[in-house]
Amino acid sequence: MNGRETVLSAVRAALSGVPGSEDPDDTPVSSGRRADHAGPDVVGLFAERAAEYRARVVRVPASGAAAAVARALARTGARSVVVPPGLPEGLVPEGEWSLLTDVPPLSVGQLDAADAVVTTVAVAIAVTGTVILDHGPGQGRRVLTLLPDQHICVVRADRIAPDVPEAMGLLDPDQPLTLISGPSATSDIELDRVEGVHGPRTLDIVVLEDG
Amino acid sequence: MSGADNVVWLGTPAFPEAARTALADTRLRANLRRATGTIRDKRLAVAAELEDWEDLRETAAQVKRRTLRHLDHHLLRLEKSVSAAGGVVHWAADAAEANRIVTALVRATGEEEVVKVKSMATQEIGLNEALADAGIRAYETDLAELIVQLGGDRPSHILVPAIHRGRSEIREIFRREMGEWGRPAPEGLTDEPRDLAEAARLHLREKFLRAKVAVSGANFAAADTGTVVVVESEGNGRMCLTLPETLITVMGIEKVLPSFADLEVFLQLLPRSSTGERMNPYTSLWTGVSEGDGPRNFHLVLLDNGRSVTLADEVGRQALACIRCSACLNVCPVYERTGGHAYGSVYPGPIGAVLTPQLVGVKNAASLPFASTLCGACYDACPVKIDIPEVLVHLRAEAVEAKRRDRLLPTPEALAMKAAGAVLSSPRRLAAVQRLAALGGRLIARDGRIGALPGPFARWSGTRDTPAPARESLRAWWRRTRTPTSEDRPTTTEGKVRR
Numbered sequence: 290m291n292g293r294e295t296v297l298s299a300v301r302a303a304l305s306g307v308p309g310s311e312d313p314d315d316t317p318v319s320s321g322r323r324a325d326h327a328g329p330d331v332v333g334l335f336a337e338r339a340a341e342y343r344a345r346v347v348r349v350p351a352s353g354a355a356a357a358v359a360r361a362l363a364r365t366g367a368r369s370v371v372v373p374p375g376l377p378e379g380l381v382p383e384g385e386w387s388l389l390t391d392v393p394p395l396s397v398g399q400l401d402a403a404d405a406v407v408t409t410v411a412v413a414i415a416v417t418g419t420v421i422l423d424h425g426p427g428q429g430r431r432v433l434t435l436l437p438d439q440h441i442c443v444v445r446a447d448r449i450a451p452d453v454p455e456a457m458g459l460l461d462p463d464q465p466l467t468l469i470s471g472p473s474a475t476s477d478i479e480l481d482r483v484e485g486v487h488g489p490r491t492l493d494i495v496v497l498e499d500g
Numbered sequence: 501m502s503g504a505d506n507v508v509w510l511g512t513p514a515f516p517e518a519a520r521t522a523l524a525d526t527r528l529r530a531n532l533r534r535a536t537g538t539i540r541d542k543r544l545a546v547a548a549e550l551e552d553w554e555d556l557r558e559t560a561a562q563v564k565r566r567t568l569r570h571l572d573h574h575l576l577r578l579e580k581s582v583s584a585a586g587g588v589v590h591w592a593a594d595a596a597e598a599n600r601i602v603t604a605l606v607r608a609t610g611e612e613e614v615v616k617v618k619s620m621a622t623q624e625i626g627l628n629e630a631l632a633d634a635g636i637r638a639y640e641t642d643l644a645e646l647i648v649q650l651g652g653d654r655p656s657h658i659l660v661p662a663i664h665r666g667r668s669e670i671r672e673i674f675r676r677e678m679g680e681w682g683r684p685a686p687e688g689l690t691d692e693p694r695d696l697a698e699a700a701r702l703h704l705r706e707k708f709l710r711a712k713v714a715v716s717g718a719n720f721a722a723a724d725t726g727t728v729v730v731v732e733s734e735g736n737g738r739m740c741l742t743l744p745e746t747l748i749t750v751m752g753i754e755k756v757l758p759s760f761a762d763l764e765v766f767l768q769l770l771p772r773s774s775t776g777e778r779m780n781p782y783t784s785l786w787t788g789v790s791e792g793d794g795p796r797n798f799h800l801v802l803l804d805n806g807r808s809v810t811l812a813d814e815v816g817r818q819a820l821a822c823i824r825c826s827a828c829l830n831v832c833p834v835y836e837r838t839g840g841h842a843y844g845s846v847y848p849g850p851i852g853a854v855l856t857p858q859l860v861g862v863k864n865a866a867s868l869p870f871a872s873t874l875c876g877a878c879y880d881a882c883p884v885k886i887d888i889p890e891v892l893v894h895l896r897a898e899a900v901e902a903k904r905r906d907r908l909l910p911t912p913e914a915l916a917m918k919a920a921g922a923v924l925s926s927p928r929r930l931a932a933v934q935r936l937a938a939l940g941g942r943l944i945a946r947d948g949r950i951g952a953l954p955g956p957f958a959r960w961s962g963t964r965d966t967p968a969p970a971r972e973s974l975r976a977w978w979r980r981t982r983t984p985t986s987e988d989r990p991t992t993t994e995g996k997v998r999r
Contacts, residue, residue: 291591292593292597293591296575296802296804297572297591299808300571313574313758316562318559318562318563322559323552326550397743401709414779424793431741432794435735435738435739457764462785463787467783468783469782470782473733473735475643475733475734476733477660479535480535483693483694483697486700488781
């Protein structure tokens with residue numbers, strides 16, 4: 290008997306007490322829980338919660354997006370910026386930095402040497418201060434937002450879902466998905482929280498207020 | 501090597517003995533008290549933010565219950581979805597088989613090293629040791645796992661495996677060992693957590709960049725879509741899940757969820773229960789392989805290793821709902837004092853006390869169901885409502901029963917219980933025994949307490965002080981003072997005594 294048959298028959302033997310007539314969906318699941326825990330000011334809550342996890346959050350009108358990105362890059366002194374395919378034209382203005390496009394794909398070494406990356410997001414979650422990338426246009430391959438030390442996320446206000454259930458419902462499971470809540474962190478040493486281990490140590494979030 | 505050999509650490513003493521050693525370590529106790537206290541407060545604060553927290557817990561428990569009742573069905577669906585998305589599914593009945601599968605997969609790549617994301621399942625099967633036997637070096641990349649690996653140590657907490665180590669010990673380990681494994685610790689390394697984390701970042705970065713194979717565990721997998729989920733904080737998980745060409749994920753069969761939609765429940769409960777955060781910094785979800793992004797080969801190893809046996813026990817099976825948050829460890833008064841090593845198992849704390857004996861057989865971990873005061877704090881904290889005290893009592897009965905079966909003569913405890921039964925069922929015998937006990941107890945007591953006793957009482961009395969019996973039993977006192985006379989016969993309605 291191979292591993293598969295061994296495991297499946299052991300599981301089935303263990304479940305001999307479950308009536309054969311019972312369907313997998315028969316055991317009820319209550320729906321007493323709430324769909325969301327956000328108040329009326331979803332955008333304000335998102336900004337507040339993301340900032341609590343040490344993301345640098347600014348709220349600007351859509352027309353101020355490029356200027357806000359430029360300020361974030363200037364603050365860290367970034368010299369090279371990764372621009373994923375499909376990022377809205379003009380979102381990363383000219384400046385003291387060179388632009389690296391991922392076409393053809395950048396090598397791991399090039400990405401490791403890059404200072405920053407600018408992306409949009411698929412969805413954001415207000416209650417948890419989370420941004421979610423589905424690595425589609427404007428976000429690029431997963432590694433683009435992993436190796437550079439600064440990640441600047443541009444979040445349109447209409448992409449912010451109030452809470453986890455709604456946000457998860459907006460995602461396409463066929464895409465790789467990354468949920469990001471603040472810069473990387475660890476509490477492994479005496480449970481003392483330290484921001485910045487392996488992922489980007491700086492997370493900037495630019496919220497575009499009018500869509 | 502059988503599965504049991506890895507879940508429990510062979511050669512470690514039983515819990516009572518190990519606990520005695522741990523309790524004498526004052527530094528360990530201080531580290532633990534501080535750490536568990538901090539995380540308890542954080543968890544309470546973020547759980548209280550959700551006014552429907554209890555409904556969420558109930559929902560999670562129901563989803564898990566429903567899944568386990570048809571586990572075979574969900575596993576087959578998962579296999580189908582993962583395969584359709586370009587992944588390859590393997591099945592392992594026990595640790596040895598899982599290790600064989602993973603070793604063969606790594607060998608097929610021609611690589612001699614792998615990077616690892618923190619994973620309870622691979623610890624449970626002793627994968628690192630099995631890979632080492634095959635000449636493959638496994639690098640742990642979670643900071644705490646790195647501390648444990650470099651220190652030649654064992655994990656003592658599910659979430660924070662190096663919780664028993666203070667910052668200065670960690671600095672020493674880094675200074676001494678990092679050079680042996682790769683990039684040495686920076687000159688002048690301090691014991692500031694920030695500096696220590698930076699040292700780990702530098703040490704591991706080169707390993708991430710050159711790694712061709714990664715091994716991970718999984719927090720969840722959705723059967724309907726084939727999506728696998730890893731929840732983490734540091735970004736080492738993202739590195740391992742993204743950079744290598746081959747990804748091998750080892751997952752306990754109980755981790756499957758029926759649908760992608762179920763994830764919303766657990767992604768609300770897990771971070772809040774685990775690190776006391778509204779959401780952990782990074783959660784990665786992937787479905788098979790994606791063209792041009794991340795690993796080109798994805799293998800999912802479904803691991804039984806005692807889980808189907810656990811599933812067969814209708815009381816004990818609820819332990820399989822565990823999402824490894826470790827909230828039960830942090831609230832447990834026993835864990836807080838003994839630490840994780842005393843449990844002698846990969847799974848310490850209250851959940852370990854119910855999971856370990858079931859995975860390896862009660863007779864191989866007979867002291868663990870007793871490593872608890874049954875206070876119930878673990879049940880209250882558990883985000884999936886595992887009634888740990890209920891399972892503990894159930895397993896205690898099994899342990900006692902197993903002991904009885906294996907002996908020709910009854911144990912002193914069994915004899916004592918039988919005698920107690922005879923005494924308690926007769927008021928006359930009880931009164932006689934109470935008179936004797938009052939006399940005897942007061943003779944051996946010091947300052948009103950009975951300490952360690954010799955002979956058959958040694959095991960009980962060695963770990964407990966017993967108050968000396970009162971001079972007079974309640975029954976004797978009642979008879980002496982409350983035998984109604986004509987004056988004090990009760991007159992109020994409540995106090996009326998019918999005679």
